[in-house]
Amino acid sequence: MGKIREVFQKMSLKRSLVLLAVFCLSLVSALSVITILTCSSIQKKILDTRPIIITDYVIRDADSNDTENNNGVTAVPQKYAHGELSKENQLYYWCITILMVSLPIAYIIIASFMVAKLYYKWKLKIPLENLKNGMYHISQQDLDFQIQYTSDDELGQLCDTFEHMKNEIYKSNSKMWNMLQERKALTASVSHDLRTPITVLNGYLDYLEKSIERETLTNETLQTTIKNMTEAVDRLKRYVECVKDIQKMEDIEIKKDNYNLKELIADITREFSILAARENKKLVIRD
Structure with missing residues (x-):
């Protein structure tokens, strides 16, 4: 029975239905012929009892x-x-006649029910349950499942397509999650890098404000401070333009350029001096 069911499951839906219907129809025909012949024989014996x-x-x-x-x-x-049959034989005769007509009809009804039941159980039940469970898992945003139904029929192909679709959704969600994580890391990096020039600008503004209060602000100091603030603003603009269209960390293009080390150290020292002054700390540079 198991081998028959396995062979039946590998057939197409149309072929398996036709095969099952032909088998049941043949069985119904054989039982109907046997029933009619048997009932006819019994009727003849009953009729032979007439006087x-x-x-x-x-x-x-x-x-x-x-x-x-x-x-x-x-x-x-x-x-x-x-002569006429006895009342008892008449009752037997009509019962046999009713059976001869009703039994073939009953065979057809039972065979139809069996075809539907076996066809659903062998061909439809397992793949439909798998697809239903798969859709439930997807509705619950759970993609950690697998549809295990191996068959060459149309439902088997549908299950394979559903499994492929689930895997593609899983890959898409994983890619989206990675992008969100990268975007989060990029946002944190941008926030950190933007904080430094903004803090430097605030430090220069505080320095100018205090110089004005102390009346120690000279024209040379003002020009130097404005120049440094302009450089910080330009650096801030360049950084914003650089990261404006960046989607992930890998998109950041690293460009190499020559730079004067003394000037770089002087710029860093100047900016960190402003930051240290805001925190009432002293910056010490050692060679």
Whole structure:
């Protein structure tokens, strides 16, 4: 039975349905023929129980071999008729007639039910349950499942397509999650890098404000401070333009350029001096 079911599952939906219907129809036909022949035989036996009424006969001389006829004559029936069945036999006869008609119809109904039941159980139940469970998992945003249904029929192909779709959704979600994580890291990096020039600008503004209060602000100091603030603003603009269209960390293009080390150290020292002054700390540079 298991091998038959396995072979049946590998067939296409149309072929398996036709095969199952032909098998059940053949079984119904055989049972119907057996039932009709059996009922007909029983009916004949019941009819044979009827009495025979002779209405006309002819007297003939008995044969010489007929030793049982003492009178030497024989009555040969010419016309006869069957009498009525007894009430009990009439009841039996009509019951057999009803069975002869109703049993084939019952066979067809039972066969139709069996075709539907077996077809659903062997061809539809497992793949439909797998697809239903798969859709439930997807609705719950759970992609950690697998549809295990191996068949060459249309539903097997549908299950394979569903599994492929689930895997593609899983890959897409994983890629989106990685992008979100990278965007989060990029945002944190941008926030950190933007904080430094903004803090430097605030430090220069505080320095100018305090210089004005102390009346120690000279024209040279003002020009130097404005120049440094302009450089910080330009650096801030360049950084914003650089990261404006960046989607992930890998998109950041690293460019190499020559730079004067003394000037770089002087710029860093100047900016960190402003930051240290805001925190009432002293910056010490050692060679």
